[in-house]
Amino acid sequence: MAEVSLKQVKKSFGAAAVIHGIDLAIADGEFLVLVGPSGCGKSTLLRMVAGLEEATEGEISISGKVVTRLEPKDRDIAMVFQNYALYPHMSVYDNMAYGLRIRGLNKEEIDQRVKKAAESLQLAHLLDRKPRQLSGGQRQRVAMGRAIVRQPAVFLFDEPLSNLDAKLRVQMRIEIKRLQRSLGVTSIYVTHDQVEAMTLADRLVVMNAGKAEQIGTPMELYNHPATLFVAGFIGSPSMNFFPANAAGGTLELPGGQRWTLSRQVAAQGDVTMGIRPEHLTLAGANSPAGHAILPLYVELIEPLGAETLVHGRLEGGKAELTARVDGEAAPVKAGSTMRFAVDPRHLHLFDRTSGARLQ
Amino acid sequence: MVERRPLSNLLAHAILWFGIAIVIFPVYFTIIASTHTPQDIFNGTMGFLPGGVPSDNYVAALFAGAKQVKTTPATVMMLNSLVMALMIAVGKIAISIISAYAVVYFQFPGRMFAFWTIFVTLMLPVEVRIYPTYKVVADLGLLDSYLGLSVPLIASATATLLFRQFFMTIPDELVEASKMDGAGPMRFFWDTVLPLSRTNIAALFVILFIYGWNQYLWPLLITTDSGMDTIIVGIRRQIVTSDANTDWHIVMATAVLAMLPPVAVVVFMQRLFVKGLVETEK
Amino acid sequence: MRKVGFNNKLLPYILIAPQLAVTIVFFYWPASQAVWQSFLIQDAFGTATEFVWLENYETLFKDPSYFNALVVTVVFSTAVAALSLGVALLLAVQADKHIHGAGPYKTLLMWPYAVAPAVAGVLWLFMFQPSLGVLAKQLRGMGVDWNPLLNGTHAMILCIIAATWKQISYNFLFFLAGLQSIPKSLIEAAAIDGAGPTRRFWTVIFPLLSPTAFFLLVVNVVYVFFETFGIIDAVTHGGPAKATETLVFKVFQDGRLGGDLGGSAAQSVILMFMVIALTAIQFKYIERKVHY
Numbered sequence: 027m028a029e030v031s032l033k034q035v036k037k038s039f040g041a042a043a044v045i046h047g048i049d050l051a052i053a054d055g056e057f058l059v060l061v062g063p064s065g066c067g068k069s070t071l072l073r074m075v076a077g078l079e080e081a082t083e084g085e086i087s088i089s090g091k092v093v094t095r096l097e098p099k100d101r102d103i104a105m106v107f108q109n110y111a112l113y114p115h116m117s118v119y120d121n122m123a124y125g126l127r128i129r130g131l132n133k134e135e136i137d138q139r140v141k142k143a144a145e146s147l148q149l150a151h152l153l154d155r156k157p158r159q160l161s162g163g164q165r166q167r168v169a170m171g172r173a174i175v176r177q178p179a180v181f182l183f184d185e186p187l188s189n190l191d192a193k194l195r196v197q198m199r200i201e202i203k204r205l206q207r208s209l210g211v212t213s214i215y216v217t218h219d220q221v222e223a224m225t226l227a228d229r230l231v232v233m234n235a236g237k238a239e240q241i242g243t244p245m246e247l248y249n250h251p252a253t254l255f256v257a258g259f260i261g262s263p264s265m266n267f268f269p270a271n272a273a274g275g276t277l278e279l280p281g282g283q284r285w286t287l288s289r290q291v292a293a294q295g296d297v298t299m300g301i302r303p304e305h306l307t308l309a310g311a312n313s314p315a316g317h318a319i320l321p322l323y324v325e326l327i328e329p330l331g332a333e334t335l336v337h338g339r340l341e342g343g344k345a346e347l348t349a350r351v352d353g354e355a356a357p358v359k360a361g362s363t364m365r366f367a368v369d370p371r372h373l374h375l376f377d378r379t380s381g382a383r384l385q
Numbered sequence: 386m387v388e389r390r391p392l393s394n395l396l397a398h399a400i401l402w403f404g405i406a407i408v409i410f411p412v413y414f415t416i417i418a419s420t421h422t423p424q425d426i427f428n429g430t431m432g433f434l435p436g437g438v439p440s441d442n443y444v445a446a447l448f449a450g451a452k453q454v455k456t457t458p459a460t461v462m463m464l465n466s467l468v469m470a471l472m473i474a475v476g477k478i479a480i481s482i483i484s485a486y487a488v489v490y491f492q493f494p495g496r497m498f499a500f501w502t503i504f505v506t507l508m509l510p511v512e513v514r515i516y517p518t519y520k521v522v523a524d525l526g527l528l529d530s531y532l533g534l535s536v537p538l539i540a541s542a543t544a545t546l547l548f549r550q551f552f553m554t555i556p557d558e559l560v561e562a563s564k565m566d567g568a569g570p571m572r573f574f575w576d577t578v579l580p581l582s583r584t585n586i587a588a589l590f591v592i593l594f595i596y597g598w599n600q601y602l603w604p605l606l607i608t609t610d611s612g613m614d615t616i617i618v619g620i621r622r623q624i625v626t627s628d629a630n631t632d633w634h635i636v637m638a639t640a641v642l643a644m645l646p647p648v649a650v651v652v653f654m655q656r657l658f659v660k661g662l663v664e665t666e667k
Numbered sequence: 668m669r670k671v672g673f674n675n676k677l678l679p680y681i682l683i684a685p686q687l688a689v690t691i692v693f694f695y696w697p698a699s700q701a702v703w704q705s706f707l708i709q710d711a712f713g714t715a716t717e718f719v720w721l722e723n724y725e726t727l728f729k730d731p732s733y734f735n736a737l738v739v740t741v742v743f744s745t746a747v748a749a750l751s752l753g754v755a756l757l758l759a760v761q762a763d764k765h766i767h768g769a770g771p772y773k774t775l776l777m778w779p780y781a782v783a784p785a786v787a788g789v790l791w792l793f794m795f796q797p798s799l800g801v802l803a804k805q806l807r808g809m810g811v812d813w814n815p816l817l818n819g820t821h822a823m824i825l826c827i828i829a830a831t832w833k834q835i836s837y838n839f840l841f842f843l844a845g846l847q848s849i850p851k852s853l854i855e856a857a858a859i860d861g862a863g864p865t866r867r868f869w870t871v872i873f874p875l876l877s878p879t880a881f882f883l884l885v886v887n888v889v890y891v892f893f894e895t896f897g898i899i900d901a902v903t904h905g906g907p908a909k910a911t912e913t914l915v916f917k918v919f920q921d922g923r924l925g926g927d928l929g930g931s932a933a934q935s936v937i938l939m940f941m942v943i944a945l946t947a948i949q950f951k952y953i954e955r956k957v958h959y
Contacts, residue, residue, distance in 0.1 A: 078561050099567035111558035115580040124576070125566030172562075393864070397761040404758045405775045408835065411790040412782075414801065418793065427799060480686040487682035490672045499683050506694045507946065512893045512915050513938040516922045516931060517697030517704070540689035560672070570673040599783035601897035602919065617783045621901055624789065633793065640786050647781035655774060662780075662837075663844060 028089045028179035028212045029054050035084035046236045055210045061223035062233035072216045077101050104173035105182040110165045112157040119153040122172045143171040163194050183215040232256045254381035263303050268345035270299040280343035285318045300374035306349035309367035317367040419637035426633045446638035451623040459642050462616040470597030472535035474590050477544050485548035507542040529610045543665050551585050588661030591654050595647045616643040704932035723933040736917040744891035750831045755838030763846040780836040788901030791829040819910025822903045830895045845879035885949045
């Protein structure tokens with residue numbers, strides 16, 4: 027079966043280390059997403075799995091076979107590139123058939139595979155076209171088709187949707203997920219877009235500066251970010267952070283507000299506190315007991331229809347805060363002070379220096 | 386232009402047509418002369434209109450050559466020119482495209498040294514090292530041969546630089562996709578690089594064909610057997626210092642024949658020609 | 668040269684070998700021979716050679732005929748470069764005024780590029796041939812005692828006309844390309860600022876065109892140095908009385924007469940340095956092509 031495993035994989039260009047030792051086990055049929063800001067090493071990691079970049083140290087195996095030093099063609103993989111990398115001088119059909127021809131498959135077999143893939147990708151009527159005669163979405167499909175016909179053990183995707191416009195991106199995202207589910211092929215997918223990452227992944231790896239910050243399912247990462255970085259990266263708009271001081275069961279906020287926490291907090295002293303914008307609700311008379319109250323001086327509102335983003339400052343302090351409230355909720359006015367309530371379960375605390383999550 | 390000025394437009398057209406007239410006149414006059422009898426030309430009675438004997442002059446030029454000074458028939462000379470031009474164009478393209486491929490797609494010890502070795506020759510036209518090169522060709526026993534005419538002119542940095550430049554614009558992902566598809570370096574070259582280079586090859590071919598066809602000093606030096614004369618050298622051999630001995634009607638017909646192939650190439654492959662010119666020089 | 672490539676030990680050497688071989692055999696070897704020979708003097712029988720350091724060069728610089736060739740080359744190249752650049756620029760500016768009409772003009776003006784210099788020489792020689800040339804007759808009719816076979820100035824003028832005629836098409840194409848690459852919005856902005864056509868040309872278009880002009884200047888000088896050999900050989904044979912003998916023509920002529928191998932080699936070496944100097948000037952523009 028096609029599981030992929032990485033053991034202490036490292037990469038450096040000259041003296042500069044870009045990947046600091048990644049351990050990863052990807053199960054057969056799993057959809058794994060590598061996500062992180064640009065320059066975090068996610069693409070390099072993928073390219074090492076592909077064999078386009080040589081690992082400086084460590085071991086990569088696919089289907090139980092060590093492939094660390096093998097050429098890409100001997101790894102039983104297929105890859106979809108960011109700019110599609112279609113051969114401009116070949117027709118859609120030839121683009122898909124090329125790899126099979128090199129592998130020496132017979133004509134009927136090639137024809138059958140290409141036709142079948144074209145069918146499932148709605149490309150059947152475009153087989154004679156050249157890539158330049160296709161739209162962005164169609165090119166994207168051809169690139170997928172080229173990967174599918176090979177029937178590889180593993181699909182690799184390198185930011186395949188970043189050249190598409192927003193609407194098409196959402197559409198192709200769904201198509202990719204559906205296709206991967208139906209084919210059941212192990213897939214590794216690189217993106218910088220956290221929405222794409224969350225929606226596609228069975229599990230995702232958040233990378234930062236050549237390290238895996240956290241590996242887990244989308245909901246695990248959302249609910250229990252292991253580090254300040256993951257907390258800030260996953261979720262949109264990003265989590266609000268501000269410094270706080272913990273003493274016993276009490277948190278002191280920069281505005282001087284004090285919260286007594288119902289749950290046990292081991293942390294003492296300076297911490298970073300995090301609250302997601304969607305967990306700030308307008309406090310009314312009937313706010314449940316035990317909810318902490320934050321007075322917010324509203325500076326700017328962004329109505330998005332279904333919801334409204336409220337930007338402001340914590341009263342008595344400088345900490346900036348964003349809240350995401352129901353668009354139909356009581357009108358919020360810029361220039362006024364409003365009270366928001368937070369369920370203490372939704373408070374995240376992080377070590378001020380290491381950024382690690384505090385339980 | 387930004388404003389409408391009928392008068393200045395008219396002036397512009399006038400200047401252009403005047404320029405074109407000057408550019409065309411010598412050739413027009415040559416064609417006219419090539420249709421007149423030697424007497425007409427010699428007595429100065431030919432005027433500016435076509436004469437009555439076009440076919441005679443061209444038949445003589447093509448199959449016999451000049452009479453008073455014995456020269457090679459133009460058919461033979463044109464064939465020599467054609468072979469030389471083709472060998473130079475094809476040879477140059479072939480050796481430069483593979484060397485550019487080596488320099489761009491491989492890392493190997495001595496790569497930069499090899500590149501600069503080739504690049505520096507950009508500065509050394511054959512004219513500045515004419516006799517030592519002649520000696521090398523003589524030592525190799527290549528005088529009066531097609532190889533001697535073409536091979537020394539084959540190596541040049543221009544074509545290599547052009548291909549190198551073009552290869553740099555082929556996206557890296559295409560190489561990677563080929564690797565994924567299982568193509569090795571030669572397969573990638575044949576299946577992807579060569580088809581993508583088609584336009585560049587064609588443009589370069591046009592320029593190099595003209596370059597080869599119009600060579601003068603080198604063939605003049607390297608051939609002594611008149612059967613190996615190229616047509617450009619041949620015309621020169623038909624002209625002798627004393628006017629009376631020059632068959633101007635044959636010279637003019639031969640000149641027209643010598644201009645025809647390269648001018649036809651420029652006019653009919655205009656787009657490729659301009660592309661080739663601009664990209665080899667810039 | 669690029670990040671992505673192939674790993675292969677032998678293949679790149681096989682691919683680059685043909686060009687390197689030809690380059691070494693027909694460029695480096697002859698060029699180094701020329702340098703070496705320029706330091707040697709051979710006796711009349713070719714039996715003994717002596718290493719004489721720079722004596723060949725000294726002889727050369729004292730030789731009035733070499734100085735003459737230098738002057739001829741400078742006069743010739745200045746005249747041809749100035750004339751062909753000027754005429755080409757004038758024509759290109761006119762053609763650029765008609766974006767849609769530029770096509771046919773381009774076709775009609777560019778083909779002389781394809782005419783061999785030697786043939787161009789023959790065409791003009793025929794028209795200005797003193798005894799039967801049509802234009803020569805016109806000149807005589809106007810009272811000019813036209814005879815390029817005897818009069819050095821006339822011979823030079825004829826060579827300059829032929830060389831200029833041939834070079835206009837090349838310069839025209841590059842000037843037109845340069846003009847068409849100037850963004851139209853820039854010219855419109857200048858017009859809105861109140862600059863008339865003439866003022867626009869000198870303050871906006873010409874400065875933007877100057878890199879092209881500079882590039883062409885160098886190319887033209889190289890052209891006059893080397894490629895005009897065919898024109899001179901066809902029209903004047905370097906005469907009368909060496910009035911049109913350029914440096915390249917002199918190398919050819921002296922070598923053909925045989926004898927002074929060392930002196931001829933020294934001439935070649937000097938030419939080489941001139942080309943290298945010209946290329947170095949142009950390098951500024953080629954740099955873009957070579958940088959990594």
